[in-house]
Amino acid sequence: MRKPGVSETRRRIFKFIRDFIEERGYAPTVRDILKGCNISSTAVVQHHLNILEREGHIHRDPEVFRSIQLIDKRNIVRVPLLGNISAGAPIPVPDSGTWDNEAAEMLELTDELTQGKEVYALKVKGISMVDALIDDGDIVLMESANTANDGDMVAVWLKDKHEVTLKRLFREQQVIRLQPSNSQMEPLYVNFQNVEVQGKVVGVIRKLGDKNKRR
Secondary structure (H helix, E strand, O other): OOOOOOOHHHHHHHHHHHHHHHHHOOOOOHHHHHHHOOOOOHHHHHHHHHHHHHOOOEEOOOOOOOOOEEOOHHHEEEEEEEEEEEOOOOEEOOOOOOOOOOOOEEEEEEHHHHOOOOEEEEEEEOOOOHHHOOOOOOEEEEEEOOOOOOOOEEEEEEOOOOEEEEEEEEEEOOEEEEEOOOOOOOOEEEEHHHEEEEEEEEEEEOOOOOOOOOO
């Protein structure tokens, strides 16, 4: 961020936010910024945050705690949201066994989230992966793949049922164990011939704003 007219204080705040997010994985609060940048009052911090947001450097949601997001258009990639995936009982998907090529919408994400990979997004339905911090309404970023290692979190097509589910995959003798990350749910056991891996999870975008949501 090197635009003319941006004060040294705002440069310092912007750098603090960026470093804080990179180190901890979540955004700082106003008081974090006040202490970290040695600023005199929260009102001064808010003033500079308002300017940074107006100039398009950050985005904030007033209803969400720690909602500061950095905006760097040079590092924005567009990712197609292709629909839903079940993290519970498997749900039907189109008979073709492939995802719809037409995106329901396009998400604008940083290349840090996509890790430089070509990915697509799916919205999670169900709570079978909640202990892995993937809850109902979250979005998973998927890398296309037709193979997986034991323990990988994958989108699996169940050929006989024409259904797809999100689980961790493990090979056990003559069967595949599809393991939920929820202590209240039992694994699925299916034949090798009945399983087709369609993608591996490479990232998660968590739904915010729900006070009862796991964090």
